[in-house]
Amino acid sequence: TYSLGSELQEIMDSPLAEKTNKLKKQLKKLDNVTLHIAVTGSTGAGKSSFINAIRGLKPDDVNAAPTGVTETTMTLTVYAHPTMPNVKLWDLPGTGSPKFKAKKYLKEVKLDTFDFFIIISSERFKENDVMLAKAIKEKKKLFYFLRSKIDNDIQAESQRKDFDEQKVLSHIREDCHRNLKDIDNPKPKIFLISSFELHKYDFQTLVDTLEKQLPAHKRDALILSLPIYSSKILDEKIELFMKQTWSAAVASGSIAVAPVPGLSMACDAAILLAFFTKCYYAFGLNDESIDKLSVRVNNPSLKSVRKSPLVIAIGQKKLSNKELSALTNREAAVKFAWSMVPVVGSKKTAEMSYSATLTLLRAGVQDLADTAKEVLKVAGLTDVY
Structure with missing residues (x-):
């Protein structure tokens, strides 16, 4: 079972006349929410690598932020998330100039654009970083210090006879x-990270902190945009989609289109496909994500794990009555609910259709989640990036 959360629970407790409109708005809300993340720090600190890691991209992927390039301009560069275009990461100009003026800098980059700031350093934080943080704090914006390239530090120190990883990290x-x-x-909290190994060190702690401090809709957008770097983030995404099924059930079940066999009330398959497709990408089941994981763990068989008819149908960009009906086999209660619905058009029909569609959606999310978990298991990884 999945808790709805206070906002959705409040909607579900609303009168029937209000509930439908509120749930439709709720479903669109997550699609339309914007999240703007500012990434700043000295040249060479690893800003581009971090931006690519958050977007699930490698340096040589299409639309990846260029890495290892000398910074020569004072312009901002924006990078949209590959599957969530409303989530944008901004590579801000370097802060290493001796003439750096924090307040002028924030004015030039338009501080109010951003939901929070990531201040990155691959060595020790410098005076300009401190000045910038103070100026951001003065404007009541969130900021986080990230010490990057921790994997390099650990690798260098591991050659010592008295090497102790925890002592190195503490130091x-x-x-x-x-x-x-x-x-x-x-x-200030300091998060030690490796952009190439997000499942290690403090990245999850950073995510946990952001979840507590961001508004609920921004938090949800962040969770959905993150790559599957651990089993925990997959579980968080599953829970988020399970909550969203309430809204999707209303949006799909209340639009009058040709009924799907097995569903007694009209059910808009296009909306179901859009919802399941979002799950598919968020759970890392698309070819590109599977290919990257296959290379990383040297296991070319991962694609064959995706045996679910629903997963295959989404990958082929089609969702027919056959795949929808197959989901009902997971729960006999769905068939029972449909069998009780009389004729399209009655209030009882709409309510039963909503219930049946909700069960269908939950079965679909669970089907996709089971496949994603099986992929991680076959890859031999519980924590993966």
């Missing part, structure tokens, strides 16, 4: 805090 964290001692109330 790096303490060193960063010393350089940020001028920022207090509250003391």
